[in-house]
Amino acid sequence: MATGRTHRPATRSRGIPEATVARLPLYLRALTALSERSVPTVSSEELAAAAGVNSAKLRKDFSYLGSYGTRGVGYDVEYLVYQISRELGLTQDWPVVIVGIGNLGAALANYGGFASRGFRVAALIDADPAMAGKPVAGIPVQHTDDLEKIITDNGVSIGVIATPAGAAQQVCDRLVAAGVTSILNFAPTVLSVPDGVDVRKVDLSIELQILAFHEQRKAGEEASGEAAVPAAVTREESTDQGPDGEHPAVMPA
Amino acid sequence: MATGRTHRPATRSRGIPEATVARLPLYLRALTALSERSVPTVSSEELAAAAGVNSAKLRKDFSYLGSYGTRGVGYDVEYLVYQISRELGLTQDWPVVIVGIGNLGAALANYGGFASRGFRVAALIDADPAMAGKPVAGIPVQHTDDLEKIITDNGVSIGVIATPAGAAQQVCDRLVAAGVTSILNFAPTVLSVPDGVDVRKVDLSIELQILAFHEQRKAGEEASGEAAVPAAVTREESTDQGPDGEHPAVMPA
DNA sequence: ATGTCTTTGTGAACGCGTGCACAAAGATGG
DNA sequence: CCATCTTTGTGCACGCGTTCACAAAGACAT
Structure with a gap:
């Protein structure tokens, strides 16, 4: 993600995986919404649905922060909002x-x-x-x-x-x-x-290009019933442009 | 990444890994810049440096598209621009x-x-x-x-x-x-x-929060000389706020 | 107090992505 | 034509992240 220089030891900070850190803001947002509706507690299942992730993943994520849940009940919304905020460094300006x-x-x-x-x-x-x-x-x-x-x-x-x-x-x-x-x-x-x-x-622009890739794939798959051909097919003839020798198909900046 | 619904089979499209697809626009941008400078060929090492990735990764990424390089020489810039554009579906509007x-x-x-x-x-x-x-x-x-x-x-x-x-x-x-x-x-x-x-x-907002997390970590690490303690330390006392019982530290929307 | 029921926390397996390291391929020079 | 040198393409190993599945923990009722 963070395209700093060449490499980096994944910035595995204090044992909290980078992937987990990236999801904490997501949880925080969902929890804030619950807090505004004065919901006192929430289960991992409910919160995971609200954040759009797997519930096991959510529980494992929280386990890196500590044991903040109560078995049989769930998580205290306010408490969790505070803990995640603090972990993310949002208690300061x-x-x-x-x-x-x-x-x-x-x-x-x-x-x-x-x-x-x-x-x-x-x-x-x-x-x-x-x-x-x-x-x-x-x-x-x-x-x-x-x-x-x-x-x-x-x-x-x-x-x-x-x-x-x-x-x-x-x-x-x-x-x-x-x-x-x-x-x-x-x-x-x-x-x-x-x-x-x-x-x-x-x-x-990159995000749009990634979407275009999948969009193209959907369109192509739909046209030719998705055959069991592994690869190297529908390569050369898929698009309009004919042979491949020298192609001036340069895009502007 | 794509937070569609609950799950998805990683959208492993036609054998091209999702991670590779996400990098193709990056390569394309670097290649376009080279093309504008009329650079005819580029080695994986050079292109990788320009795109900010590992050269082995870049070569492996390109290998998913096919064998478009020439050993001992490198890749033809124009040709590669075209191939990636086509793969990403950018030859159409x-x-x-x-x-x-x-x-x-x-x-x-x-x-x-x-x-x-x-x-x-x-x-x-x-x-x-x-x-x-x-x-x-x-x-x-x-x-x-x-x-x-x-x-x-x-x-x-x-x-x-x-x-x-x-x-x-x-x-x-x-x-x-x-x-x-x-x-x-x-x-x-x-x-x-x-x-x-x-x-x-x-x-x-999420991107900023992730940055804040690392920023906070840097600050904390700097303060307490980074000891060889594996984890579970500098947890409770790291920030100003004292005990954790009931904290009304709720953030606004 | 005891049993049941819900939900957490996590051990373990699996799959993807990354990077090393090297053999194969081809260019280039003699 | 052969030798050397550069650079690709990839087999392999490793580590991170995800997910399943389940035991432990606690709430709640009786």
Whole structure:
């Protein structure tokens, strides 16, 4: 997931598997909804259904956090909300900067899901001088020149990159140099960061391409009754393009 | 990944592992960049570095597609671009609808990465009557009432949901009923879909929470010199909050 | 107090994904 | 034509994650 540098020992943190960590926010969301409806307890079966996972997996996930359930009853909703929040580090405030206030950056600044879970947008940063001072989501945009000062003054350790691809690595380098150790990257680029810095990437285009792959597969399977042919079939002739020697089928950026 | 319903046989499509499919867009992007620089061939080592993965992994990934390399030389860039594009189904046009034209929906509509890879924004749909007719990214917004007609008229099979969480499931149901079989969900909810429909979700808040977890871990590890204690330590006393009996530390939505 | 019934917590098996390491393939030079 | 050198393609082993299935734990009724 986290496409940091080349490799990493899977970041198996304090015994909690990475896969489990990735699901904790899911559980937290479901639990928060239950909490709002004043539901006192919930069984692993119910909660798993709400979170869209297998109940055994959920129980094993929780077992990494400790024994927080009561056999025959289930889990105390409020208690579990607190424990997961604490485990995820959401009991403290995380100041976040967003760099690159274009369409996406502005949308992120306006996104309510950040502020509601311990994340506070400390600053919006853009390279365009014309943007400076203009308020977005009630926060005045600051110029890239002040990036280092903003980071240190606010004690920011999490940065969000929403710049064009070309600027991402440079922005990333400056963020890291200024003390940021976690980066959420929306730019369609592979970022290089030193050890100790976490990078997670969100790529809208990649997600669509994965969907397209499965979509194509469905369509093809439907057309030719799914034969028992293992592979190497419907390869060359499946699409319109004829021979394969030299194909100028280059896609634009 | 794809949080469809309860389970699914891992969607092991035609022998190509899901993990490999998820990396193909990454390779494609790196290859496209090389193609623009008119680089004729590339070795697995070079390409792997550009894509941020292990070279052995890359070679194994390509081996699922076929033997497209030349030993002692490497891979033909143009040829590989074409092969991957075809495998991902990007040689054809995919009309896409975006439902929910708020900040995020508008940003997605303006996002260049879609149009450039075979994806065409066929329509923008919003439930707000005031939005109807208003152009966003050069495309007039249409009202939800016409959703079904829009889907069928344009032959849309991929839908993007960027509505508030409360409306997502309902929109999803209507999309599916109208014939959509792939959904990219930006709403912070678990969607239930019938078998045969793929759902991929992108949750900005979850990504940040995962980063916060690691960030907290770094901070804690730094404070208490990372002892060789295997686990079950620095549990209770790690954070400020003292005992754990009944904690009203509930987070807002 | 005892028995029954529900639900947790986890041991164990299995499958997928990853990475090493190397043989086979082909290019290139003499 | 042969030798050398580069790079692919893959067999193999290992580890993580998932799932099943069940014993232990506790609630609840009698």
